[in-house]
Amino acid sequence: MTALQLCIAVLITVAPAWVWLDRLVPANLPGRGFLLTGYSTVLGVLATTLVMRLLSLLGIPFSLYSIGAAGLLLALAGWFAPAHWRSPTSAGQVQALQQPMTRLQVLLITLCLALLAARLLTLGLEVGTRPVTSWDAKQHWTKQARVFFELRSVVPYVSLQEWLDLDGQGVFTNMHPDYPVATPLLQAWTAVAIGQWHESLVNLPWLLIWMAMGLVCYSQARLAGASAALAIGATYMLLSMPLLNVHVALAGYADPLMATCYLAAVAAFYNWSQGRQAWLLILALISAAGCMLIKNEGFYWFLSLLPGILLVLAGLRRGLLILAVIALALLCVLWLMPADTVVAGHSLAGADIRYRPQSWLPIYLSFLVHDNWHFLAYLVLAALLAAPLFFRATLPLAAVIVSALLLYLTLYLFTSNAAGAVRFTSLNRVALQLMPAAGFFSLVVLLHWGQRQECD
Structure with a gap:
């Protein structure tokens, strides 16, 4: 049952963003599915936190049904959006991305995919079985997430002095009350989806973020003109970075999500700078703006x-x-x-x-x-x-x-x-x-x- 609830939560998170991006990204773009999956994951994650904040403003408690209903409305709105928003894909771009591969390239792609699958499995075991141990999570993010989950709402966080002045009535405090709340809302959403607070499963969004980073890197590298072998090789090198893997295995830090969001912005910006296709600039600006929802320094990365x-x-x-x-x-x-x-x-x-x-x-x-x-x-x-x-x-x-x-x-x-x-x-x-x-x-x-x- 828990696995089914988690799958439903992923669908609620990704599907609305996928529908909207489907109306934006050119229909005949090679590798379109990889690009849509990567961007709809990272942007869907951030959009879900905005939905949760909106529900709190409206006084609607968090639940699989309330957040799911909001996601369904967003998906329906995107479904009825005009398809002519899509930009055309140039014939040269399509031809460049459909070049035949040599046997050596096929072997390299197979090897990289096998290594990535093995790393995904090991990271999944770490994330799915290890309780919250990362410093920032224990001292800040996860505590806040637990409060949001138990109260089924986003509640105000204030400075320690203000909390003392109010005797803690209706407010909470931590070391950084002015930080954005996207990260704890991700953990709270996972707990809401499975109906209980689980010290390990609340960290599953970090596995999705890791996969989204790879999909964004691969799809944008292909758009930039890289062969499939070079793109998958670069993606493997990116996803195997030691510190990135530590941050996924010891989930709870906000930095992997910020890294994915900034990569999505920068990669889309580069491809826009080469072809001036409006949909790429839109992706870049939305992704860069998303950085501001994650941590304060996101403003400077924007x-x-x-x-x-x-x-x-x-x-x-x-x-x-x-x-x-x-x-x-x-x-x-x-x-x-x-x-x-x-x-x-x-x-x-x-x-x-x-x-x-x-x-x-x-x-x-x-x-x-x-x-x-x-x-x-x-x-x-x-x-x-x-x-x-x-x-x-x-x-x-x-x-x-x-x-x-x-x-x-x-x-x-x-x-x-x-x-x-x-x-x-x-x-x-x-x-x-x-x-x-x-x-x-x-x-x-x-x-x-x-x-x-x-x-x-």
Whole structure:
């Protein structure tokens, strides 16, 4: 019975997003099913949390029936949406994605699929049998999820002082009451679906997120021009990253969902920058906006997409000039802004802005020495050096990745979050949010290098 309830919950989560995306994505796109499944999973997960928040505002308690009914209404609305929203697929794009495969490519694809299936099985055993053990989950997210489940509603969380002033009447508290609630709502939704709080099964969404990341990477890599063998190889390298697998096996952190959402945004943005198909830009913006539902830093990852969009629309030379003016204006705003102004959960006073060189060593060790990302950090550095010299078509995507990395370095070199770098507590978790997208950028540069070799 529990397995059936979980399957119904997955259907309620994914189906409405699938129906809406089916009205958006070109009908004859090769690999369309992979793209629809990946994006409908990650966007459906976020949409379900919004549905739960809406039900709470309306005073309707959480249940499989109430959330399922809302999902059914959304699916029906998408079903009746006009099909002419779909963009046409170019004949060249279809032809490029339907090239015949050699025996070696078939062997590589088979091997990667077997390895991914084995990893999915082992991760499934970990997630399905291990109780909540991850630090953030035990200290923050899962506690909040348990409250939402028991009360069948989203309830207000306030600061400790406000909670004391109100004697805890009608409010709750934790260490970060201003954090978005998408992550605990995922666990609460799973518990609602099976009708009980289960310390292991509430973490099953992390397995879905892992699979969605792979589907997004594969489908967008194919759209970018990668062969099936190269796309599945890149997908395996992504899904086998050590730190990503740790975060899935020890489920409960918000970072894998953020990583998947940001990858979905960046990959869709790149393919839009090449063909200017509106549906890809829509996917990119929706996915980037979804980052803001997950953690406070999602606001900055959303902003990191804007320099790339500007370079595409205004051209490289004019776009770089506009970006320089915007950067100067932002510095002036930061200089004049009151120190207690809160942006995305942080203020200048709380950030304690000053240079902290002690963070350089942990950053170096995390990216280039520790076994967190295999050799991905080296590939990203090489791609960033090669892009402006040889591959101008990748510069808008490079601008997005560089913007995100600069924001990351600013966080740990110039703010009080440097403690998270020196102690290796948050340094890798925040990096995990960016590394899949950075890996996709490396793949894109590799594709352009291959095309250049063919031309020569």
